[in-house]
Amino acid sequence: MAVTDQGVGPPLDAGSPNMHVSDDVSGLRLYQAVARYRLLGYQGKILAAVFLGIHLPLITLALWVALDRTADWSVWLQTLAVALAATLVGTGLTLWVLHHLLRPVTLTSQALRRFRDTRERLSLPVHYTDQVGTLMADTHETLAHLEQALHALEFVDAATGLPNRKRFARELQQRIAQGEVFAVAVVRFSNLSRIAGTMDVERAESAARAVALRLGAMPAFALALSRIGPSKFGCVLLPVAGDATPWASAAARLRAALDACCDEILIGEFAFKPVLQGGLSAYPDDGADAEQLIDAAVHAASLAQAGDPVVQHSAKARQASLEHFRLEQDLRRALEREEFVLHYQPVFDLAAGRAVGAEALLRWQHPERGLLLPGAFIGAAEASGLIEPIGLWVLRQACAQVRDWNGQGLAGLRMAINVSARQFLNPLLKDQVLAAIARCNLSPAQLEIELTETAAMADHAHTHRVFTALRDAGVGISIDDFGTGYASMSYLRKLPFDKLKIDREFVTDVHQTRPSQAICSALIALARGLGLRVLAEGAETASEVNHLAQQGCDLFQGYFFARPVPAADFAQAMAMPVGLAEPARPAGLRVSRRAATGA
Template sequence: MPRIGHRVQERKIRPGFWLAALLLCVALPAGLLAFRQAALPLLIILSVAALAYLAVEGFWLIRLGRSLGVGGSCPMGRAVHGRVLKLIDANRSIAQRLVQRHGVSGLPTRERLIQAMSEGPGILGIIEFADFDRLSAIDPEKADQVLAEIAQRITRMAGTTRIAAHVDRAHFALWFAGASENEAAPALQAITYALQDRILIGGEELLPVIRMGHMLCDPAATPAEKLLSRAFSTLAARHSGALSPADALSQATGYDFALEQDLRRAITSGEFELWFQPFIDARSQSVCGAEALIRWRHPTRGFVSPAEFIPLAEAAGLADEIGTWVLDAACRATRSWSATGLPAVKIAVNVSGRQLERDGFDRLVERTLSRHGLPPHLLELELTETIAMADSRTAALLFERLRALGVAISIDDFGTGYSSLSYLKKLSFDKLKIDREFVTDVDSRRDCQAICQSIIALGRGLGINVLAEGVERPEEMIWLRRHGCQLFQGFHFARPMPESDFLAFARDRQAITRLFTPKTLPSPGRPAPHARIAR
């Protein structure tokens, strides 16, 4: 084919060229409007035939240029030729810019980032909007708006010396050329902190979940593309398990997402409360301790059940933060009780597996006790068998440090997890709590009686206190007491209650004593005096 701009021999355009062009430009749209679906197969066949003919004839702009004298002596031909070339150059430039800019955020894409990374070593920071998949499944437009706002914040904070790029749907990158980790890490942490601030979209406030990771990159040793891929893998591995799997996120409902957003705000808005369920000592017939239980008083929904928001907090990676709040609030409350004249009682706080995995958990406990002036022997940490045995060696070292502080450790729901005698030997515990599954109807079920008798005897032999939880009927309490269990918790004595009610209950010794001397007991086989309600 002759090059554009050179003189070419004039050739007539065949009539078929114009016929094919007319078919594509006029006949096809007219046929679709007139006949709709009826003529669609025939029109498709004609269109394919016309396109094939045009391909054989050659690029239509060049043929049109030839017909007007492009490259020849016709002034109009030369003018058309110049405009066509300018249009092609302009479109090529626009196309290149579009390829290197993300359609939602307007930030450069990974091509520009990889080009910059290839020029020399530096620090690569990866920032992820972790809620994108879940929000996109509910409201794609809102998800894109959040991405755009995050991109604007990154651009403002990155400045002109750093390259910011939108490298994946929910991932952004910052390239610190020639920087050290000591220079880049504080800047990335500050940017991540700022990105977690509230975003106002359509009159609704959202708290984005941001993940961040960084790594030192040397393109001389490893290609930039592999370094970028490695950074993605490292970030995903670091946060694996912190959020729900992708398939679960895609099935999340709008209610779940909105409730999670409210849950993040509740931590700083003072919406959480601690309620307390007493531990009763049958020997003194008095309150000897209490379990601290978190309650969420939502400003519009009222009380949200722990069974609803605790799994949500674990899936959203908030369990550690909420657990720290419970520990702090429980120590503060227990310390304040001594000022009211209440005899010293022990407070039990549930501990999650994620809290135990946290570096320096024992130091956190020590600082919390010191801050509130609470004697360590008044704090008891409760954990399940499964959590305790997840990493028995690490747990043994942690328990040793906690007990060295004077903090007690108890096993909740004993008998439902590993139920291995070996871990009782490896790990030091102060209390075993018989699970409610074995306490319910223990007065009439032989299987429950055998299990409870074994646990009570085991505790006596190891010098460990045994507490029966979930005691809802006096018959259960009487049977357990007769077989050596002296510590109780359950609805027969008291339900979880606000702090003021708990203090009033703990002071009413006569009311507690009456619970051990019921006036009338239902005969065996008769229903319990009240329905059993889960904690």
């Protein structure tokens, strides 16, 4: 058997370059047998072997010679005493010699243990030429290589050769300990992830190296330039003596340096223009330790935009971001804890003289902040991607409410549901809508999907495809906030939808504001010409309602009629106000049969 890298293996062939290893197998086995006795140390075991192998046979031989020559027991005892004394002297001398001969082994063992436990490298002599001396020299050299390798792993970025975040933080902490005043600059390579996603990580690291070389060549980044993250670099900026606004000046220097580093980078056959954003934090204003300063500068860099590529840290902006983050966390829990509720605002038809539908409006019953309107959380829901599961919950809940109203004798009401731009792009939207209708056993005509004008124009082909599929299934389609976007009239007329909603911006004080009167009149005429119904939202006074009714608008929604209410109060909110003008029916305008019969 032979000792291999994997342990004990099959016998080695004669002439093998590793044949010499097998010569020590018996020695290893003997060592394993002796090593089981832990009462004696390494030196003690050698002394025991010497005593058993040399001194004990010599004592036995001396006693045998003495007993062979005389039968006098006193001579035998004297011989035994002399032999034991000689053995003790020899053993002591052997012990003294072994102590010094094995000292290199002991030092090597201590050095290895110290490096393993504390990363401290002890100095070993390297000038001896025997086997033990070679062991020390090899150990000394190996520990030096290990120390360099571990230092590189712990403190150096492998791709760029720059110090990493841990080394950068140590540099900052040393400056803080010395009482220096300085700023931390962070450069964010914001589109680096695009290279990694579209090409590969190796090319992304190549781009990072190229940017690191450019930054290193700039005087602004000369101090402690480090790579503190996959797409982030950091450095130290010192204030200029006598400068009244040192950090504003530092931001200007950083801005100029970034501008000089944004030329195209060649990555293989592609030319790639890096987008670099900078953030600045100052000690001691923006943090008391290294990690706080780095985090503050990273946050500032994340707020940078194309028009302003360098941002100084702001405590207010940081607090706002933290609040936004907490809001996202609360939103995730809100879905799980069923904290969302729907309120319903009636839609009134003046010609019919009654409420003909409702709009489902989302509310959040926050456990600490109370009832929140969408403006307080929709932005966070869209940014975090939670808008889709929330929108699906609204769809299902609203359909379930229509089912309940049908069972309570309020049949025929049409429920309008707002769909976010992100939810509208979901290829499963049609299936989700039809599944919710089928589960609640509703007529498709009792559901209306509302989409803002801006979202409808984002992807013309997709909008036309989804609108057509939903309308063919019998679902109503409404364009919300009409007049606030930039829809092309030539394209708008090609979309299959049923209703235009005039934004409250034009409805407010329309009876006394000429621009609003002109816009509303044009929108109403446009809707009638396209065979659409038109709804004015946000109506708060009788004057607004009467003015728009005279122009031909017959569907209204707003505080004048009813505020959004919980489902339990909706029947009371359906009461029609009295004393309103009848909606005008301008001659010569075409109204589709479907628009005339639906809400």
